[in-house]
Amino acid sequence: MLKTVGVKTLDDLFDAIPKEHRFPELDLPPALTEMEAAAHLADMASSNENVRQDLISFLGAGAYNHYIPSVVDHMLRRGEFYTAYTPYQPEISQGTLQAIFEYQSLMASLTGMEVSNASHYDGATATAEAVNLAFAQFRGKRKKIVMSPSVHPQYREVIRTYSQGMGLEEAGDDATNSGSGPEALMSLVDDKTMMVVVQYPDFFGRVYDYAKLIEDAHAKGALVCVVANPTALVMLKTPGEMGADVVVGEAQPFGIPLWYGGPYLGFFTTKKSYVHKMAGRLVGETVDARGNRSYVLTLTAREQHIKRERATSNICTNQGLLALAASVYMSTLGKQGLQEVANLCYQKAHYAANELAKVKGFSIKFDEPFFHEFVLQTPKPAGEVNQYLLDHGILGGYDLGADYPDMKNHLLVAVTEMNSKDEIDTLVEVLKEM
């Protein structure tokens, strides 16, 4: 091969590299064989305490422990799916393309919206892209966003990072005003407001009907983005029915393991009229030269490889394999299975809340309806309660004091179908003894 190339040694291929920096000695551990690496990684993994074998978990706050049907990973492990790239050559990528088209259809049906893109990195970045859509829609003429303090704190942080170059005016994002509902936001919406961002159920688990807020925001000319939990949407009125312009969220609960935070799946659905301003890949139906119904990436003129600095976003991937996971999850559980999951979450969370409210010193913070997550007021700082629970093998919940200074004695508790009655009773018993 070297002879065909016309060089004597492999090193001769690198003459263009500045000599003093060529071939550095890398200080890395020596190579392990597969057998050794597998053992090493198994050691590292087992030094964690996980929520299936070691700990009882009531931790949610944006990532949820749900059952994943076996068939999901069997499909993800098909090399034809996971070792393919972006379907730039549709003749030999119809598997990926049809799977994305179906994913788009499933998400639009779930959220009650007209279109979905092929997905974003996660719920937080999908929300930031919704703000970008609003910025593009008003061509920078409106620069105010009204964000509820009960949108996930990390999502609000990501929006602030993303929008550093836009000169946005932010209102409503006041962590000391955490208890306020949607009415409090409306007074902040004016004719400079490009978008209102709310969460459903909100970060504290509360379920509001946003129809009135959306109607009022539209009267001022503003768009409304609803950040939604997909499991809750199986049961609850859809944001589409409420009139939302963009519905985004984190689809990790749909067949994606907790995986210490990623990769997850940001979904993005909207109305057809905003599709040209939407970021991210999009698959559309067409026909091939032989008359077969088929699918292609479409509206690519929005994207970075065509529009360069005028693109709607710099995004150049979607979470392809995880969109497939969500599709297989939804298809395998199907309508009835999903309703069972949602109902179990709802019933168990309400049982837990009712029992916890009976423990002396503890109470449920809010009266609003909730789905599978709620705020528990604690007699001591939530951090101390969590430490006590951890000593008993329980992940108690999310300590809200970290993000909301007036909620130091509050835990955000999540309950899913994975929590048995015994686990809930154990939580209650341990707290009684505290």
Next chain:
Amino acid sequence: MAEIVEPTIFELSSPGRRGVTMPASDVPTVDLPPKHLLRSELPLPELAEVDVVRHYMKLSSFNYSVDSGFYPLGSCTMKYNPKINEDTCRLPGFLFTHPLQPIETVQGNLALMYEMQEWLKEISGFAGVTLQPAAGAHGEFTGVLMMAAYHKLRGDTKRTKMLIPDAAHGTNPASVGMLGFTVVTIPSDSRGNVDLEKLKAACDDTVVGMMLTNPNTLGMFDEHIEEVVKLVKDCGGLMYGDGANLNALLGIVRPGDLGFDVMHFNLHKTFAVPHGGGGPGSGPVGVSQRLADFLPSPLVGIIEEGDDETAPLYGFVTPKNSIGRMKAFHGHFGGGLVRSYTYILMHGPDGLKDIAQYAVLNANYLQARLRGTYHIPYDRICMHEFVMEGKFEGSDVRALDISKRLMDYNFHPPTNYFPLIVPEALMIEPTETENKDTLDRFADALIKIAEEAKSQPDLLHNAPITTKFGRMDEVKAARELVLCCWLPENYEEMV
């Protein structure tokens, strides 16, 4: 009416069918929320598990993949993905840890992330690394945000211009556009290097920095890299390295040593995270000392030093002037970091250098075999990839036709029509995991296709003919915009 090759999951649905069943509730039943808060219908498919499996198996059979054949897609580094990585990333201790667990319960994860930060620093010659960005483009945006924050903190607010070579990936200018900076395009010279005179003329005190892919998208290592870096730095700019092509540099040269200030890694290219049909990727970013305080938060650090008997305690730290958070939680831990960690661990320093050397050898071998049949506009020793023109004197055959015809020979086509500075570009990146036999079969096919272009051009215009699907009507897709399918109107009556 189009023929239906495989019905959609909605078309396969039938009322009352079900796949996996959930257990009955073990708690007392309470009332559902008030009716006005409930959805009126749930129009999702209903199938038996076997129907779901057969549907997706059928779809999988419509895909070309690295596991099924040679995938020389330039700039995408479609190397073989070792199977062991699929097992390590699914170990229960990784799969079932929640991102908000107390650090004491996830020391294995944090140790892996800490080591990964250290290894990427060592491989690239940088002072700091964030693992948070979700993909290469996300890493780019992170890098540009840090460059902006660096100038802003110094009060150097007149810097608004980003210098970008004409060969750059579209994500570079798009990342810059997201911050409202102006892009100044720098042309390439006749050897595929940055045109130094043009660069000199563009360098002034309004320059944020330069985004350079090196080796660039022509597969060329810039022969004046040190002058380029010096020109940008002398005018007060920062050097961004697009790490898309890092596969060519492992153990060969470290971008940090060359004076780059910031670079994103594409773990899904260089370190064998499978591409997943277009994602998820993973795009950590490395920075020089002067940008280290601007990294996104949080990073993994050592909270309490260890000693001979006890391991250190790992936890999260926030850099002093952090640009903030780029995504929720800690990056693509399971799918990205665990697989890459396993890959680096199994290669070690010598194995990493082998990767780059064989990737470069394979590309040069293919280039040598195709020289003479195809015109190679920038013809010198290349790095991991090279670009040739997919057109012939006196023929109306285009790069697209050649790409489609390659499918008939059971190869995935190269990247076509990129970089934009080469007419009818075909960009070929074989990677290190292919053997000489595969490369020869691929070169033979391309030489045969060049003959066909002259003798039977319609074979190319009508290609592919042996694949399950023919060429697509992309205009129809964009005009009609059918983006979703639904359950039929009369679905409930279909039982």
